[in-house]
Amino acid sequence: MTIRLNDKYLQNFITAEDYAGIAPRISDAHETLVNKNGAGNDFLGWTELPDGYDREEIARLVQAAEKIKKSCDVFIAIGIGGSYLGARAAIEFCKSARYNNLKKDTPDIYFSGNDISASNLAELLEIYEGKDICINVISKSGTTTEPAISFRVFRELLEKKYGKEGAAERIFVTTDKARGKLKELADANGYETFVVPDDVGGRFSVLTPVGLLPIAVAGIDVYDMLNGALASKKAYAECDIEKNDCYKYAAIRNILLEKGKSVEILATYESSLAMTAEWWKQLYGESEGKDKKGIFPASVTFTTDLHSLGQFIQEGSRIMFETVIDLVNSSDKMEIPYDESNSDGLNFVAGKDLHYVNRTAFMATAMAHVDGGVPNIVLELEKRGAFEFGYLVYFFELACAISGYTLGVNPFDQPGVEAYKKNMFALLGKPGAEHEKLRDELAKKM
Ligand code: PA5
Numbered sequence: 001m002t003i004r005l006n007d008k009y010l011q012n013f014i015t016a017e018d019y020a021g022i023a024p025r026i027s028d029a030h031e032t033l034v035n036k037n038g039a040g041n042d043f044l045g046w047t048e049l050p051d052g053y054d055r056e057e058i059a060r061l062v063q064a065a066e067k068i069k070k071s072c073d074v075f076i077a078i079g080i081g082g083s084y085l086g087a088r089a090a091i092e093f094c095k096s097a098r099y100n101n102l103k104k105d106t107p108d109i110y111f112s113g114n115d116i117s118a119s120n121l122a123e124l125l126e127i128y129e130g131k132d133i134c135i136n137v138i139s140k141s142g143t144t145t146e147p148a149i150s151f152r153v154f155r156e157l158l159e160k161k162y163g164k165e166g167a168a169e170r171i172f173v174t175t176d177k178a179r180g181k182l183k184e185l186a187d188a189n190g191y192e193t194f195v196v197p198d199d200v201g202g203r204f205s206v207l208t209p210v211g212l213l214p215i216a217v218a219g220i221d222v223y224d225m226l227n228g229a230l231a232s233k234k235a236y237a238e239c240d241i242e243k244n245d246c247y248k249y250a251a252i253r254n255i256l257l258e259k260g261k262s263v264e265i266l267a268t269y270e271s272s273l274a275m276t277a278e279w280w281k282q283l284y285g286e287s288e289g290k291d292k293k294g295i296f297p298a299s300v301t302f303t304t305d306l307h308s309l310g311q312f313i314q315e316g317s318r319i320m321f322e323t324v325i326d327l328v329n330s331s332d333k334m335e336i337p338y339d340e341s342n343s344d345g346l347n348f349v350a351g352k353d354l355h356y357v358n359r360t361a362f363m364a365t366a367m368a369h370v371d372g373g374v375p376n377i378v379l380e381l382e383k384r385g386a387f388e389f390g391y392l393v394y395f396f397e398l399a400c401a402i403s404g405y406t407l408g409v410n411p412f413d414q415p416g417v418e419a420y421k422k423n424m425f426a427l428l429g430k431p432g433a434e435h436e437k438l439r440d441e442l443a444k445k446m
C-alpha cells in the first residue's frame with residue numbers, strides 16, 4: 001500500500017446513493033480520458049510519462065546532474081508555476097523543507113524567477129556572492145516574464161564571473177524543443193538543453209526534465225520516482241470507484257461540491273509536505289477553476305495552522321471539506337523524554353513516539369472537524385521517498401483529469417492566466433499595437 005483512501009470520516013456526509021449516482025459520470029470521464037476524445041486531448045502526454053519517458057534524455061539529464069553536483073556550491077532553478085512548484089515539492093517531500101541546511105554532498109538549491117520581488121532577487125545575489133553557481137532556467141514557452149528577468153540577471157552575473165564560455169558550461173535550459181526566445185538563446189550560446197514535451201502542460205510536467213533535473217541535482221533517484229508513477233498508473237487503471245481510490249477521490253470531490261462544499265483544504269501534518277500542497281493547489285486550481293466552476297483549493301500545515309485557521313475550519317462558514325495526507329510511517333524516531341519532577345505536567349506523553357502523537361493529533365482533529373460539519377477525506381501515505389512522491393503525483397494528476405471531466409471543464413487549459421499578463425505588458429509599455437490599445441483603455445480605469 002503506497003496510498004489508501006480511508007473514507008471513515010465521510011460517512012455522515014456521503015451515502016451509497018451518492019456514489020451510485022456519480023458512478024456513470026466517472027465512467028464517462030474515464031472513457032473520455034482513455035479514448036483521448038475530450039477537451040484538451042492534445043495535452044495527455046503526462047499519462048505516457050511513467051512508462052514512455054525518453055530514456056536517452058533522462059540518462060543525459062542524470063549525467064548533467066552529476067556534472068552540476070561536482071561543479072557548484074549553489075544550484076539555481078529559475079521558473080514559475082508548473083516550471084517551479086513540482087521540483088521544489090519533490091525536493092522538500094523526499095529530503096526536507098530545510099534541504100539547504102542539511103549535511104549533504106549535493107549543492108544548495110535556490111528557486112528564483114517565481115515572483116518579481118526586488119528584495120528576493122537582491123537577497124539571492126547576496127547569498128551567491130563568492131559561491132560557485134550553476135543555473136537551470138525552466139520555461140516551456142520560453143517567454144514568461146518572471147523567469148526571463150531573473151535569467152537575464154543571473155546570466156550577466158555568470159558571464160562576468162566565468163566569461164561567456166565558462167558561463168555556458170554552467171547554464172542548463174529546459175524548454176520547448178524548437179520554439180521560443182529561450183530556445184533561440186540556448187542555441188546561440190551553446191547551453192545544454194532539455195525538452196519539455198509538447199503534449200505535457202506545465203502543471204503536469206514534474207516528471208519531465210522540468211522537475212527531474214533539479215530533483216536529480218538534490219541527489220534524489222529519478223528512476224525510483226518514475227517507477228512510483230508507473231506503479232500508480234497500473235494501480236488505477238480500472239474504472240471502478242469501489243476498487244480505484246484515485247477515481248473514488250475524484251468522485252467524492254464532485255459529490256461534495258454538489259452538496260455545496262466549494263473549498264477543499266489539503267491538510268498535511270509535516271512541513272516537508274507543505275510545498276506538495278502548493279503544487280497540488282496549482283494542479284487543481286488551474287485545471288478546474290474555469291467557466292465559473294470548480295472547487296477552490298486551499299492548504300494548511302497542521303498542527304501549526306490549527307492555531308491560526310483551526311477556529312475557522314471548526315466553526316466558520318460551512319463551505320469546505322478537508323483532504324488529509326496522513327503519513328503513516330516517519331523515518332525519524334523521537335521519543336518524548338520522561339521528567340521525574342513532571343514540573344511541566346507532560347509525563348502523560350513521556351515515552352511516546354512523537355510521530356504517534358502527531359497522528360493522534362490528526363485523529364483528534366478529524367473527529368472534531370467532522371463534528372463541526374467538515375467532511376474529511378483521508379489519504380494514508382505509507383512513507384516519504386522518491387517512489388512515493390512519483391506515486392502521489394500520478395494519483396493526483398489522474399484524479400484531477402477524471403474530476404475535471406466529471407465537472408464538465410477542460411482540465412488541461414488555463415486561459416485565465418493571460419489576463420494579468422496582457423494588462424502588465426500594456427502598463428509596462430511593451431511595444432505593439434494590441435498593447436498600446438489596451439494601455440489607453442486601462443488609463444481610463446486608473
Ligand atoms: O501550468 C502552467 O501552464 C503554468 O503554470 C506554467 O507552468 C507557468 O505559467 C510557466 O510557464 P512557462 O513554463 O511557459 O514559463
